[in-house]
Amino acid sequence: MFAKEASSKFKRRAFIFLIIGFITMYFSGCFGTDIINVVQNPIMEKLGCTATQAVLGWTIGGYSVILLSFFFSTIIMKKGVREFATACFVIMAVGALLVGVGYNIGGGAGSALIIVGGFLLKNFLMGLQVSVFQVVALWFNQTRGFVLGLMGAAFALDNATSSTGLSMLYNGLGFTNMMMVTAAILVALGIVTYLFVRTTPQELGLTPDGLPEQAPAGAPEEQGAQEFQSKWTLGKLLRLKESWAIMLGIGVFNLTLAAVISQFFNSLMSMGLELSTCSLFMLIFGILGIVMSPIYGKLVDVLSAPKAGVVCAILYLVSVAGFAFQIPIVAALGLTFFVGSPVIQPALTIHVFGGREYQAANRYLSIVINLIAACGIPFMTIFYDATGSYQMAYYVLLALNVAALVLMLTCNKTYGDD
Numbered sequence: 001m002f003a004k005e006a007s008s009k010f011k012r013r014a015f016i017f018l019i020i021g022f023i024t025m026y027f028s029g030c031f032g033t034d035i036i037n038v039v040q041n042p043i044m045e046k047l048g049c050t051a052t053q054a055v056l057g058w059t060i061g062g063y064s065v066i067l068l069s070f071f072f073s074t075i076i077m078k079k080g081v082r083e084f085a086t087a088c089f090v091i092m093a094v095g096a097l098l099v100g101v102g103y104n105i106g107g108g109a110g111s112a113l114i115i116v117g118g119f120l121l122k123n124f125l126m127g128l129q130v131s132v133f134q135v136v137a138l139w140f141n142q143t144r145g146f147v148l149g150l151m152g153a154a155f156a157l158d159n160a161t162s163s164t165g166l167s168m169l170y171n172g173l174g175f176t177n178m179m180m181v182t183a184a185i186l187v188a189l190g191i192v193t194y195l196f197v198r199t200t201p202q203e204l205g206l207t208p209d210g211l212p213e214q215a216p217a218g219a220p221e222e223q224g225a226q227e228f229q230s231k232w233t234l235g236k237l238l239r240l241k242e243s244w245a246i247m248l249g250i251g252v253f254n255l256t257l258a259a260v261i262s263q264f265f266n267s268l269m270s271m272g273l274e275l276s277t278c279s280l281f282m283l284i285f286g287i288l289g290i291v292m293s294p295i296y297g298k299l300v301d302v303l304s305a306p307k308a309g310v311v312c313a314i315l316y317l318v319s320v321a322g323f324a325f326q327i328p329i330v331a332a333l334g335l336t337f338f339v340g341s342p343v344i345q346p347a348l349t350i351h352v353f354g355g356r357e358y359q360a361a362n363r364y365l366s367i368v369i370n371l372i373a374a375c376g377i378p379f380m381t382i383f384y385d386a387t388g389s390y391q392m393a394y395y396v397l398l399a400l401n402v403a404a405l406v407l408m409l410t411c412n413k414t415y416g417d418d
């Protein structure tokens with residue numbers, strides 16, 4: 001998990017961060033996305049609204065975060081992670097309270113509160129995610145990929161367990177109390193983050209990876225967050241083939257993830273599988289995804305991020321081919337393989353631009369990545385409405401992932417100072 005020569009002091013502090021980071025990544029997905037599976041129907045029944053209206057705040061937040069992520073990254077560049085991540089937890093807690101209070105009030109006022117609450121939950125979970133990736137970028141070099149893999153495993157565990165856990169909480173406490181508990185958990189995580197998380201190891205007198213060598217005087221990592229000035233502008237980034245490879249290649253990965261997962265059951269049932277079998281596949285291959293994520297991370301450390309990206313692209317192609325050629329067991333492997341995107345995206349960006357410049361580059365690149373990813377669900381439904389099946393959509397996805405593989409093969413240069 002740590003570099004062989006890492007100091008014991010570094011290991012203790014880094015281990016605390018890994019625990020906080022894992023829990024943060026788990027709950028950021030849980031309260032921003034998976035919670036919809038639990039709250040949608042009760043809100044519809046209480047307020048007498050449609051499914052679209054019940055989750056409108058989360059839906060709007062899913063699009064607004066495409067631009068807000070730029071501002072989140074800019075704040076982290078200027079102020080660091082500690083205060084910002086703490087604020088994200090508190091704001092999400094406010095969002096949870098608003099959803100709970102809105103449900104209790106009902107009517108038009110209650111609906112408005114739920115929309116605002118869902119909006120806050122959906123947007124600020126992205127702030128937490130970029131915060132975690134920034135700390136990983138600056139604290140770890142030799143084992144960065146494995147650490148990113150552990151963070152990615154939190155997403156897989158979240159997908160496998162959070163909806164069930166929230167359902168149990170709802171059945172045991174009721175809707176409003178469930179949201180109050182959610183808010184309390186988020187505030188507690190904010191307090192722990194403020195106490196233990198720092199943007200760079202230098203703030204605690206440590207070095208990246210905890211190695212005895214000190215960074216040269218005046219190196220970028222020695223600068224505080226407020227003093228750091230990036231050398232990357234949008235114009236400079238757009239002149240690099242690596243930028244386009246990351247934007248378009250990772251964009252295709254995320255589009256594929258959204259497209260396939262959103263129609264996972266429907267696609268498998270169109271191949272003749274029963275719903276119970278689809279559920280079993282989701283459980284089995286979702287759990288395997290928890291194991292696969294650290295494997296992706298280890299590939300980053302051993303092979304380098306670009307080569308790990310090539311492996312990821314090949315595995316995505318295998319799963320999409322399973323859907324395109326109607327081989328259910330191969331298609332279901334997507335739940336295992338698709339955990340690669342959350343690992344490869346930060347790893348590749350850090351590899352190309354360096355840990356200190358990660359946010360400076362990512363705040364621009366992620367806009368295009370998120371725009372492409374947002375097309376995943378309508379991509380599938382448009383093809384289905386036009387043709388009556390998903391076949392043509394999967395053929396197009398197959399072609400797009402071949403292009404993503406080519407892009408990963410071209411993304412091999414580094415411009416970082418690390």
